[in-house]
Amino acid sequence: MSSYHGHSSCVLNLRGQAGKALSMTKDTHPSGAPWRNFYGRFKGKSLRPAQEIYLREDLQALSPGAVSWEDNPTRKLLDLERMFDGRDVWLEIGFGGGEHLVHQALQNPDVGIIGCEPFINGVAMLLGKVRESGVRNLRIYPGDVRNMFDILPPASIDRGFLLYPDPWPKARHHRRRFVTPEYLQPLAKVIKPGAMFRVATDIPDYVRQTLEQVPRHGFEWLAQAPADWRQPWPDWISTRYEQKALREDRVPHYLSFRRR
């Protein structure tokens, strides 16, 4: 598994240290990875000793296999049949502290769920919940979901969740949002026709961009009445980020799409 250390925050460009020189002649990293800017955080405040232990002892056993470009330079596709014994597979993108991921895994033992989250403090929180609950039908990739998209078989995902993605409120940062072609094209490729894709956000302009962009990438918005986006899904559990939004008087929106 590739290291999760080394970057405390901000922009990681996969060109790495030699980026400038390479950019003159090549359009990929020496590992073969495409250039992908990541603007989020890999690590926040210090981990508690128990969390260090979870990461050391538990993360590897929950690995979906070789995902990063360093570990899987030929981009060999994951064998999901084998990973989850032929069960349906769901994907949660940016699971934060993992409350929704663990909740869904516990409620749906006949499903396998893959979670991707580059923020290692969030991964450590999730691992604490996994220990506490004993849930086993999940796999964790502690990294960027774009690496996961590369190696998921086409039309292999039966449900996708994007819950409170980073809002990037400034207009000049809107292109960093998940609801852009860079993310939605590969997402559309891996989601099965007919499968659901759920987006929750508390940012009105994020709703706008989601409703504009997601249907352009082969998804149909299923709302027929305001209650359909105002009410949470029946199997919902509120996430940490949603709790923060509610404390700050922002209004959650629950958007349900179906892959055409």
Ligand SMILES: C[S@@+](CC[C@H](N)C(=O)[O-])C[C@H]1O[C@@H](n2cnc3c(N)ncnc32)[C@H](O)[C@@H]1O
């Ligand atoms: C605002 S937080 C919401 C977390 C959680 N879903 C919740 O509702 O509490 C957005 C999360 O998306 C993660 N994220 C950002 N870019 C990502 C990427 N490229 N792949 C996977 N996760 C990503 C961030 O690290 C962060 O934890």
